[in-house]
Amino acid sequence: MTNPLIKVSGLTMGWDTTILLKDASFEVEQGDIFVILGGSGCGKSTMLRYLIGLEEPMAGTIEINGTREAYLEVGRPPYGVMFQSGALFGSMTVGENLALSLDQWTDLPPDAINAIVRAKLRLVGLTDAEDKLPSELSGGMKKRAAIARAMVLEPNLIFLDEPSAGLDPVSAVELDELILSLNRALGLTVVMVTHELESIFAIGKNCIMLDKTTRSIIARGDPRELRDHSEDPRVRGFFNRQPSSQNIPPPAPTAP
Amino acid sequence: MPGTRYALNQVESGAGSRSLELGGVLTFAESGQLWVDLSKNLSEVGQGQRIDFDMSKVEQVDGGSMALLVQLRADLHRRGASAEFVGAADQIQEIIHLYRGDVRVGRRNKRRARSGLEQVGASTLAILAEFQQVFGFFGQALLAMVGVIARPGTANWKDVTPTMEKTGADAVPIVILINFLVGFVMAFQGAVQLKQFGANIYVADLVGLSVCRELGPLMTAIILCGRSGAAFAAEIGSMKVSEEIDALRTMGFGPMRFLVLPRTIALMLVLPLLTLLGDAVGILGGLFVGVTTLDLTIVGYLTETQKALDAWDIFSGMIKAVFFALVIALISCQQGLSTTGGAEGVGKRTTSSVVSILFAIILVDAGFTIFFHAFDL
Numbered sequence: 001m002t003n004p005l006i007k008v009s010g011l012t013m014g015w016d017t018t019i020l021l022k023d024a025s026f027e028v029e030q031g032d033i034f035v036i037l038g039g040s041g042c043g044k045s046t047m048l049r050y051l052i053g054l055e056e057p058m059a060g061t062i063e064i065n066g067t068r069e070a071y072l073e074v075g076r077p078p079y080g081v082m083f084q085s086g087a088l089f090g091s092m093t094v095g096e097n098l099a100l101s102l103d104q105w106t107d108l109p110p111d112a113i114n115a116i117v118r119a120k121l122r123l124v125g126l127t128d129a130e131d132k133l134p135s136e137l138s139g140g141m142k143k144r145a146a147i148a149r150a151m152v153l154e155p156n157l158i159f160l161d162e163p164s165a166g167l168d169p170v171s172a173v174e175l176d177e178l179i180l181s182l183n184r185a186l187g188l189t190v191v192m193v194t195h196e197l198e199s200i201f202a203i204g205k206n207c208i209m210l211d212k213t214t215r216s217i218i219a220r221g222d223p224r225e226l227r228d229h230s231e232d233p234r235v236r237g238f239f240n241r242q243p244s245s246q247n248i249p250p251p252a253p254t255a256p
Numbered sequence: 257m258p259g260t261r262y263a264l265n266q267v268e269s270g271a272g273s274r275s276l277e278l279g280g281v282l283t284f285a286e287s288g289q290l291w292v293d294l295s296k297n298l299s300e301v302g303q304g305q306r307i308d309f310d311m312s313k314v315e316q317v318d319g320g321s322m323a324l325l326v327q328l329r330a331d332l333h334r335r336g337a338s339a340e341f342v343g344a345a346d347q348i349q350e351i352i353h354l355y356r357g358d359v360r361v362g363r364r365n366k367r368r369a370r371s372g373l374e375q376v377g378a379s380t381l382a383i384l385a386e387f388q389q390v391f392g393f394f395g396q397a398l399l400a401m402v403g404v405i406a407r408p409g410t411a412n413w414k415d416v417t418p419t420m421e422k423t424g425a426d427a428v429p430i431v432i433l434i435n436f437l438v439g440f441v442m443a444f445q446g447a448v449q450l451k452q453f454g455a456n457i458y459v460a461d462l463v464g465l466s467v468c469r470e471l472g473p474l475m476t477a478i479i480l481c482g483r484s485g486a487a488f489a490a491e492i493g494s495m496k497v498s499e500e501i502d503a504l505r506t507m508g509f510g511p512m513r514f515l516v517l518p519r520t521i522a523l524m525l526v527l528p529l530l531t532l533l534g535d536a537v538g539i540l541g542g543l544f545v546g547v548t549t550l551d552l553t554i555v556g557y558l559t560e561t562q563k564a565l566d567a568w569d570i571f572s573g574m575i576k577a578v579f580f581a582l583v584i585a586l587i588s589c590q591q592g593l594s595t596t597g598g599a600e601g602v603g604k605r606t607t608s609s610v611v612s613i614l615f616a617i618i619l620v621d622a623g624f625t626i627f628f629h630a631f632d633l
Contacts, residue, residue, distance in 0.1 A: 073510035
């Protein structure tokens with residue numbers, strides 16, 4: 001049995017007196033497409049920030065590749081990250097955005113860097129965007145460019161924050177297919193936060209569901225299994241798009 | 257009721273129980289009047305009484321007036337009375353339900369107002385925390401600079417020259433204009449006094465010394481604070497709110513080395529040079545006044561200036577400029593990096609960076625003046 005790629009034990013997320021999640025533990029195996037689910041405001045994107053290391057846990061540990069080493073700011077990171085907005089550097093062209101990490105963390109000559117940049121852009125279907133500024137791209141193109149940037153150092157792990165949110169249905173499906181084929185062909189492990197049920201069922205292999213009220217993980221496993229067999233009404237409600245009674249009033253009682 | 261399309265009738269239906277018959281069209285446009293009418297009507301309802309809002313004759317109701325009716329109902333419940341909507345047609349009932357006019361009224365959590373003392377305490381703590389952050393940041397910057405001196409390859413040198421161009425070359429016209437006018441005004445003000453003693457020529461001393469020792473460095477720093485300090489804070493602030501700083505960190509680049517140091521180095525190189533230019537132009541401003549209004553010759557004015565100034569006067573101004581540059585770059589970057597909360601946050605931090613920089617520049621300047629005076633420099 002191989003060691004898990006990400007091992008989270010006893011994680012407590014929050015700040016000051018606000019606690020988002022208490023004592024959560026889970027593991028992500030190599031080659032997984034792992035989805036973090038939950039309603040708005042339950043801390044999905046925050047969870048991603050903890051996994052990346054942008055936030056310090058109140059309690060518990062997060063290990064990637066068996067270590068707690070911090071990569072932020074100091075070294076070549078073993079993972080790629082796509083932020084929700086893309087977070088491309090606005091003062092650089094798309095090509096320069098991709099070349100930045102290659103320039104810093106490899107000894108490749110400039111023409112090899114250019115070749116890799118072009119290949120990565122081709123991979124996400126942005127062949128003619130190399131010399132454009134991020135402000136000239138549409139939302140979907142920005143997300144794809146950000147995925148290309150996250151992939152540029154050939155990491156074996158990639159974090160995606162709502163990759164298909166705000167995309168038209170066709171682009172969303174294309175993006176799902178891209179993620180799936182990267183996972184199949186390269187064994188890339190994907191950890192993503194998403195709301196899109198189609199996306200979750202199409203590509204998600206494993207998931208955890210966070211709950212705001214109990215501040216805990218209320219479900220874990222294969223999303224399709226959970227949809228069909230979960231006993232928990234909150235989990236079934238989420239997968240079957242049934243609002244829970246706390247948020248929206250139930251349908252009006254019919255007048256006698 | 258004249259001018260309104262709704263009707264309001266009150267029916268007593270037994271001890272402690274009343275029915276309010278609403279009818280007609282309840283729209284948002286008339287909801288103000290409705291609110292006043294109903295509030296007046298219900299002002300004396302108290303503990304234990306029951307009010308029914310009879311909706312059976314209502315033809316139409318919209319969200320605005322429904323929201324007010326639901327609020328009135330909740331208020332009645334909180335006063336210990338009970339109130340319900342009754343007799344509504346299906347469609348009206350749907351709206352009542354949508355606005356939660358048919359659910360139990362919960363207790364409202366009262367927010368405790370903070371006392372004056374508490375507010376003063378909280379603001380003081382916030383200011384202290386801010387100071388701590390600023391000094392912490394200065395410390396980090398210092399460490400990063402030492403790190404870069406030890407290993408020059410780790411700095412982002414590529415950004416230094418473009419930043420120098422933006423903050424230096426592009427600022428030349430405004431630096432020239434402002435410093436010329438400062439010299440000009442100094443000479444004019446001085447001339448009025450000195451003329452009385454026939455000491456016209458000493459205008460050259462006055463302008464030369466005050467511009468080189470004090471006004472040149474100060475005015476140039478203030479210009480750069482407005483131009484570049486604000487620009488750095490806004491640029492880094494918007495990078496922060498659009499997650500670009502986070503992206504940078506996850507890619508293994510520290511914002512300190514990647515963003516702050518190149519800007520600091522560029523400003524520290526550029527500001528002394530601009531100050532030198534400002535000094536020269538300030539003296540020219542004085543010369544212009546001297547020649548046109550005080551009957552001085554160009555050669556006479558310049559010779560007097562040369563006699564009045566020694567190298568230290570100019571050099572001390574440039575030393576100050578280096579520190580001003582440090583203050584401008586570090587405060588603006590620190591403010592930019594502490595931005596939170598979207599576009600409004602960027603604006604707030606930009607403003608506060610300019611104010612803090614101006615304050616810090618004056619403080620540093622005063623410090624230098626005392627230091628130079630104490631050591632007779």
